[in-house]
Amino acid sequence: MFDHLFKSSPAVVLHTEAPYAEQRIRYLEHCERRGDKKRYTLQRKAWDLLWIAHRLGDRADLHLTLDQLRSILFDPGGEGIRHRQIDSYWTRRQIIGTARGWLRYLGCLDRPLVQIPFQSYLDDYCQWATTERGLADSTVGLYARRVTRFLLWYGPRGRSLSEVQVSDIDAYLAYERQRQGWGRSTLRTAVDSLRAFFRFGDAAHWCQPSLAPAIQGPRIYFLETLPAGPAWADVSRIFAGLRSTDPKDVRDRAMGLLKSVGFSAR
Numbered sequence: 001m002f003d004h005l006f007k008s009s010p011a012v013v014l015h016t017e018a019p020y021a022e023q024r025i026r027y028l029e030h031c032e033r034r035g036d037k038k039r040y041t042l043q044r045k046a047w048d049l050l051w052i053a054h055r056l057g058d059r060a061d062l063h064l065t066l067d068q069l070r071s072i073l074f075d076p077g078g079e080g081i082r083h084r085q086i087d088s089y090w091t092r093r094q095i096i097g098t099a100r101g102w103l104r105y106l107g108c109l110d111r112p113l114v115q116i117p118f119q120s121y122l123d124d125y126c127q128w129a130t131t132e133r134g135l136a137d138s139t140v141g142l143y144a145r146r147v148t149r150f151l152l153w154y155g156p157r158g159r160s161l162s163e164v165q166v167s168d169i170d171a172y173l174a175y176e177r178q179r180q181g182w183g184r185s186t187l188r189t190a191v192d193s194l195r196a197f198f199r200f201g202d203a204a205h206w207c208q209p210s211l212a213p214a215i216q217g218p219r220i221y222f223l224e225t226l227p228a229g230p231a232w233a234d235v236s237r238i239f240a241g242l243r244s245t246d247p248k249d250v251r252d253r254a255m256g257l258l259k260s261v262g263f264s265a266r
Helices: 009-017 020-033 039-056 066-074 089-106 119-131 138-158 165-181 184-204 232-240 247-265
Strands: none
Touching: 009 020, 020 039, 020 089, 039 066, 039 089, 039 165, 066 089, 089 138, 119 138, 119 184, 138 165, 165 184, 232 247
16 A cells, blocks of 8 residues: 555655554555545545554554543654644644544544533433424534533533633633634534523523623624635726727726626625
């Protein structure tokens, strides 16, 4: 597999002699069979796996939880290929994604037995949202996952849900935005989930009645994801190159004016 991906003999030797060569080859062949046909995609995964293999060392047991995997891969004192830059959020995310896919394929990615704080409150809310509100299972599941993340963050603080303040919600959202790179759309989903959860808590009398209405998220603008139009200076520069005596240029100028007006209106 490695001699298929790399033309350089030293590169082939480097990948072949690193730990877990057989397991890495099996996974790369699996990726190729399932549709990763582009050579550079497989090469990138191969280099990621090489770095991961060196960080894991010669462990007899590859059964790890995701938290254990993160700790081993990004421990500053760990062994491995030192020149690999892992400072950026996106590089770490790519490496974790490759490592998780590899260990899951090998059947070695263990699910941690996480004790969710205030689990009974969350269960009551999910049951109420399903039976009383009639929300779809997918919606209830999404809200439950977002609320779970908050409860895991808030629980270690040793306070009850009746003591949750708006400042706690703001601090949590800032934490997720910095740690996970959440954008406005994801933050908005988290806000909607927490607001619904604490609105239920208000009705059940286990949180402050003023909490849910005070939870505010980022504003989502209609059509905000559409690309911005060109600046007027660029439009003027295009018009300057059109000739008023050429029928095609006259047509293009009219079309350009209509489009520029549309961009300005947005």
